[in-house]
Amino acid sequence: MSIRRVVSFLLPVCVMLTVSAQVTAEQKEKVAKPSEFPCLSYTAPCGKIGVRPVVKKMPQDLSLGDPERGKQIAFKRKKGNCLACHRMNGGSQSGTRGPDLSRYGSSGRTAAEIYAMVYDNRWQFPDTVMPPFGTNEVLTDREIRDVAAFLRASR
CATH class of the missing domain: 1.10.760.10 (Cytochrome c-like domain)
Known part of the structure; x- marks a missing residue:
């Protein structure tokens, strides 16, 4: 394979990679909001999933089970x-x-x-x-x- 062929193949690939690596400010802002990433739900992002309030429950009698x-x-x-x-x-x-x-x-x-x-x-x-x-x-x-x-x- 000639050097000319290799360069003609690799040059467009390098240009594509360079262009795709450039991230706009709007894209950076979206990435900076982890609450918008989907998790544990197929329909709602993490920040929108209802979470039950924290409960500190101490048992009335301290008998444990088996x-x-x-x-x-x-x-x-x-x-x-x-x-x-x-x-x-x-x-x-x-x-x-x-x-x-x-x-x-x-x-x-x-x-x-x-x-x-x-x-x-x-x-x-x-x-x-x-x-x-x-x-x-x-x-x-x-x-x-x-x-x-x-x-x-x-x-």
Whole structure:
């Protein structure tokens, strides 16, 4: 292949890349608004999706549930799905997005604090990616108590 042919092929490609790399001020402004990017919805951008208010719910009685049931709930994909983000006792193929919960029971947290964090962790960490399981009614009160019991027993 001659140099002339290579240059005649590459020159238009380079011009296209240069032109496409130039971003107008209007385009930059659109990119600077992350709330306009679609997420978790096919119909509304992030900034337009209704979000339930933060709830800090402490249980009236501090009795926790059954740790074995809590483990089953935490590991179920359609329920807690905690392993998607956390390392937990007895779990395999755990995620690394969230903190390691395998020794969470040694953290010194009270039963009420653990319950409140599983119910809706946004009261403590507003920018958390952890779903508010109680506020969004993913888990029932009994299921949250079971998960909290499992976490409290993890040592």
